[in-house]
Amino acid sequence: MTPGLALLASCAAAIGSAVAAWLLPCGVRPRVAGAGVALTGGFGLVAGIAMLAGAPFAVAAPGLLPLAGLAFEGDPLGALFVCVVSAVAVPVGVYAASYARSHGLDDRVPQAALPLFVLAMIAVPLASSVATLLVCWELTALTSLAVLVAEHRGRPEVASAARWYAVMTHLGFLALLVGLSVLAGEAGGGGFAALRAAGPALSPAVAGVVFVAAVVGFGSKAGLVPLHAWLPRAHAEAPSHLSALMSAAMVNLGVYGIVRVGFDLLGGGPAWWWLALLGLGALSAVYGILQAAISTDLKRLLGRSTTENMGLVLLGVGAAGLFTTAGRPQLAALALTAAFVHLLGHAAFKTLLFLAAGSVVRATGTRDLDALGGLRPTMPATTALFGVGALAASALPPGTAFVSEWLLLQALVHGPGSGQESTAVTIAMPLAVAAVALTAGLSIATFVKAFGVGFLARPRSDAAAGATEAPSGMLAGMGLAAVACAVLAWAPGLMLPAVSAAVAVAVPGSPAVTGLVSLQLAGVAGVLSPALLALALVAGTVAVVAAVRVLGGGNRRAAREWECGGGPLTARMEYTATSFAEPLQRVFDDVLAPETSVDVDHYDESRYLVRSVAFRRQVPDRIERRLYTPVLAAAREWGRRGRALADGSVHRYLGYGFVGLCALLAVLAVFG
Secondary structure (H helix, E strand, C coil), X not given: CCHHHHHHHHXXXXXXXXXXXXXXXXXXXXXXXXXXXXXXXXXXXXXXXXXXXXXXCEEEECCCCCCCCEEEECCHHHHHHHHHHHHHHHHHHHHHHHHHHHHCCCCHHHHHHHHHHHHHHHHHHHECEHHHHHHHHHHHHXXXXXXXXXXXXXXXXXXXXXXXXXXXXXXXXXXXXXXXXXXXXXXXXCEHHHHHHXXXXXXXXXXXXXXXXXXXXXXXXXXXXXXXXXXXXXXXXXXXXXXXXXXXXXXXXXXXXXXXXXXXXXXXCCHHHHHHHHHHHHXXXXXXXXXXXXXXXHHHHHHHHHHHXXXXXXXXXXXXXXXXXXXXXXXXXXXXXXXXXXXXXXXXXXXXXXXXXXXXXXXXXXXXXXXXXXXXXXXXXXXXXXXXXXXXXXXXXXXXXXXXXXXXXXXXXXXXXXXXXXXXXXXXXXXXXXXXXXXXXXXXXXXXXXXHXXXXXXXXXXXXXXXXXXXXXXXXXXXXXXXXXXXXXXXXXXXXXXXXXXXXXXXXXXHHHHHHHXXXXXXXXXXXXXXXXXXXXHHHHHHHHHHHHHHHCCCHHHHHHCCCCCCCCCHHHCCCHHHHHHHHHHHCHHHHCCEEEXXXXXXXXXXXXXXXXXXXXXXXXXXXXXXXXXXXXXXXXXXXXXXXXXXXXXXXXXXXXXXXXXXXXXXXXXXX
């Protein structure tokens, strides 16, 4: 099947299922929408694979959009992201049909918008003009927002998260509109071919403005710190199948945009561009995983982990840009390959983790890890699948993240040493290595907490004790994502041809550059084969468990008889998510700045007699507190004072219009 036919089938599946979900009764809407999402993703995956294999694709519709028209074209870079989005959509569609039906999410608007959201995400990497990219970008925001607000009537937190998401994503859109409009104005046209030809000839000031605007606009969608405030809110409050699509597919489009504009359209740039991107990526990775490590909300933890992983991806992109600037295309290709491999792995395991978290929320009605536990006996399949996702997210073999983070470390470690780098680069690379290493260690602790506290031990609430296993449709969707995690962890070489083709678009060079990336990966796999490491770890685990059972079998009766007078274990004796993270919180106390309050309530008869003591400890988002809270307070004050201007006087309103018109004419007279 050619890419054009496959994409036409994808469009038909998305639009047809959206119309059907709008017209059909509520009982069948989730099945129709879920099938539409899966089919849209399936046909999109076929088209992406065909384009990666070299099949051409180009479509232009000049009259479809006023002034600019629509234009789509496929290349290996865009095709890789089409494959990622489409591959995520397939298990999500299978899962969504059962989840939405059992969760009461059968309204027309969210069900009809879901397949259109997938279609809009597939269209973004195929856009080949500024107008087309901006239209598709806005469609992803609007359709995802329509699904996000599905539960806003019953939960005020959903409405708050939707407001944050809408404001942040449209501020990012405004930045993209400014930056890409400047680039199109300098190029004399909005087509990517014209932008590509004019990009290297731009003045440093104009190119810098375009790149900064692109990082702000695309970085806000990727959850780059400090533009991340919407992400943990929206991902936590959205329906879990939407959380998976947003966290595993949509945020990747932000990475795509930065790579497309920075490498392809602008042709690279000065070192400060990539140093800034590398620094923001490292900050996002460390800060995101710190926030995740102390989080007790399961879905918020996963959302903050998305900030961490997108930070690692953009750290690799920044390193690739630095190496390109230093004239080292081999290391640039290696770093960008590591970034793309990590992006693929993150898409797989984050899909699985959010879908498993949705099964937990459906069964227990809570996301609070402190109230969970004891799910293994009642939800064995979900527990095992979440465990696969947690292992894949940890930077340990045979986890999916181990391969990409190890490769990223190899690129960063070999960066300094040629004698051609600036002092800033020489300092930045060891700091980046330290950030990756710290992030890897904290991610292990985070997912040990999420899995151990959330699923093992004894239930700490009646809701956890009464949990039941997810329906077969939800388990099937999670199973598909788990298979993807296993393939990417055990056979990472399968993705190399696609990744190498995409890297060649961003880092042009001879075929030897792409071949060197393959050789580097082959060398890593030869020394530390993920499959061999996995087999060794499994064999070692089985051996240890067998030894414990054989050697400890004779002492089991004595251990039961002697319990130090404590009696049988209860849920009150277990670690909670809060207590598990408390040592980490102490270590990073100056960074996290936790807030503690103690309220003591006394009896009226005597102040010496205490009725109760309430201890509260919370860890707010420090960046949000310092950056967004003052801005929101100033906006509220501005709005409050602005009410005084609207006193109902028509004469005053006419005066406002007259003053505004005079000011506009004065500006046009001076600058026109």
